[in-house]
Amino acid sequence: MPKIDIQLIRRKVKLLEADLAALRKYRNVSLEEYLKNQETQLIVERLLEKITGRLIDINYHILKEEYGIMPEDYYNSFIEMGKNRIVTPEFAEEIAKSAGLRNALAHEYEKIDQTLVHKAINMALTQIPQYIQKVTDFLG
Template structure:
């Protein structure tokens, strides 16, 4: 059985991080590029958003009696395949884990423009994710 209290606590954090990220949306690309505090804050918020969501995914998948996902990407895919969230949404969210990995592990030079351009998509997709997770928890 899904630990609803845990999921709600994590959703509260996710909402907080999205609210903080929304403040960055008001900057132009030039302002963003010229302010390393804003850049690093944005990077960290995106990292935290993805990590909290994948943690939620893992808890739900395991609590529903399934094997844990192999990685962050698969946590979204599996949630969609199990019809726990909309599969199309899961497919759109899964690639955000790649951006998280590049930010955390600095696999390659971080492209500030890509990070900046991901802000709006992150806000949009993760708001939808929150709604679907809330609906799911109410049904379980």
């Protein structure tokens, strides 16, 4: 019988918390300052990519092991987390948007809109702790 590896999830959560701590350093950087500093852009992009990748890993693990579900893509991994009440469906819709940003950052499909990346800093700092709490509650 499939079983969630709680230790795996806890390790991912610790890594998420470390990534969020690193990202917090950039929360008060103005858009103007952010757009002028390519090094800051690269650091923030990489942190957001890592954070979103970890969220997706957690989603896939829980969905596969607990429900036998393999989402069709990263976006839908969040939607399935909502359908299965690990997070609320409304929250799932909001946080699922991070999957698109992650793909753009990881694969450089097109020129990255740094204004959106800058906006994602505070969204991540707000949403990810909520996600972590919901997953932790689910695990018991």
